[in-house]
Amino acid sequence: MSDFKGAENAFGDAVQFEPEVSNFYVRLSHVYAAHNEFYRAVDMMIKTISLKPLRPEYHVRVGGWLFENGQLKEAAEAMRKTIEISPNAVVAPKRLEVVLSIG
Known part of the structure; x- marks a missing residue:
C-alpha cells in the first residue's frame, strides 16, 4: 500500500479487533519500516515476538x-x-x- 495512513489505520484496526493474530503486527511493522519509522516498527515486531517467540x-x-x-x-x-x-x-x-x- 502506498497510502501510509490508510495502511496504518487498516492494520491498526485489525490489531484492535484481533490482537492475537501476529500477522497484523508484522504487516503494521512493515508499514512503519517502509516509512523509516523504525522505533514504531520495532515496537510492533516485539508484539509479534510475544505471540510467536x-x-x-x-x-x-x-x-x-x-x-x-x-x-x-x-x-x-x-x-x-x-x-x-x-x-x-x-x-x-x-x-x-x-x-x-x-x-
Whole structure:
C-alpha cells in the first residue's frame, strides 16, 4: 500500500479487533519500516515476538531495525537470539558480524 495512513489505520484496526493474530503486527511493522519509522516498527515486531517467540525471521527483522536506529547492543542481542533459535540461519551471523565490527 502506498497510502501510509490508510495502511496504518487498516492494520491498526485489525490489531484492535484481533490482537492475537501476529500477522497484523508484522504487516503494521512493515508499514512503519517502509516509512523509516523504525522505533514504531520495532515496537510492533516485539508484539509479534510475544505471540510467536520462536520465529527467527521476526528476531532478525528487529535486529535490522534496531541497527537502523543505532541501537547496536540491542541489534546484536536480536541477532544472537535468531542464531539461538535457528543455528543454521544465514543472514543473522553476517549481520551480527557487521554490528560487532561497528559497535
